[in-house]
Amino acid sequence: MIGNKTTHRTVDGVRIPGTWRHAFIRNGGTHFLTDLFIYADGLIDCWELVTLEEFQNKLRSGWVATTLPDGAKASAFELASWTFSEPHSYLTPDLLVAEIRDTIDQLNGRPDSTGRCLAAVDTFLADRTEENRAAARNAFLAIPISQRRYALGDMDSKDWPLRVLVAGPGGETYIPAEGPIMQEDYDRAVAYFEERARWAAERAARVPADGPVTSFAPAIKLYHTYPSKPVDAPGFRGLRNDYPAPIVVGEVIYPSAAHAYWALSVADPEVRTAIATAETHAAARKSATAAAQREGWQHARTAVMAALLRAKYNQHPDLAEILLTTNDATVIYDDADSGFWGDNAGRGRNWAGRLLELVRSELQAQRAGIAGL
Incomplete structure (x- = not known):
């Protein structure tokens, strides 16, 4: 059973889901308690990646041990060591292989x-x-x-x-x-x-009291673009943080939400002003990267971006309409420069996409007349 024990390995940029369970590996006369990693592509890591057939050979050889001899030495690496006394194993080689076959089926979403x-x-x-x-x-x-x-x-x-x-x-x-x-x-x-x-x-x-668990709309991906000027029908490109949709924050007009973000990230007011007037988002980011960052920015940046996105969509109703057309879709944001803001083929945290979903929900709440709670 997989339960909450989920992991993965990445092969050629593809995420292979997996899980793990405990097992004993006999090496040099000692039985080591270790984790046995099982992956959806059928490979098993027992101190090396092997196929299921190769794993069965390791069971037959005793490298992966299901028989625990009385008096044998055991180790949990740096946690503990002990000697078996009247041991009893719940597994046989055939039973362990059968359980692993089931696990591989589960990882692939097939009936076990x-x-x-x-x-x-x-x-x-x-x-x-x-x-x-x-x-x-x-x-x-x-x-x-x-x-x-x-x-x-x-x-x-x-x-x-x-x-x-x-x-x-x-x-x-x-x-x-x-x-x-x-x-x-x-x-x-x-x-x-x-x-x-x-x-x-x-x-x-039965209809869940709090609504569906998953989205009914297909996910959308906001690909990395290099917009230079606004267009009449931007489509999902208008949802990019670097799309040229000027926003007013305080008394300053920024060419895009991304400009505002980078300007607010730096400590020097003069550099902040220069970033606010940078010709492109890339130039704004480059200037911010070279400047000293404001104290505490790392912990405040998510809240700042949320506020900037609220400003963008409140000040640009046409773009708010585009965001609302995504219904409840998962928003996957591509950002070649940041694994924090971008999903980046599953390797990033996708905070830009998640905040867009938050602001969209707030817009939907306003439209439904349940805002201001």
């Missing part, structure tokens, strides 16, 4: 063994033939045994309804001590799934 099992169960419940039950049972048993209790996401019932349903009346589950399934237990399992289906249908139809 649990997803395939629940799909087979739905098929059986819709058409309760013995053939469909057998398919559901096989799919259930294909779930790694360590993960079956989590299949329903119900830690009160765990996998009891599943194993009873796929076994059927008179059948036996994978737990020998349970014995043959009684009809009343089977009926309870069927009722469980019927209630589960009703609950799922109600949940799917």
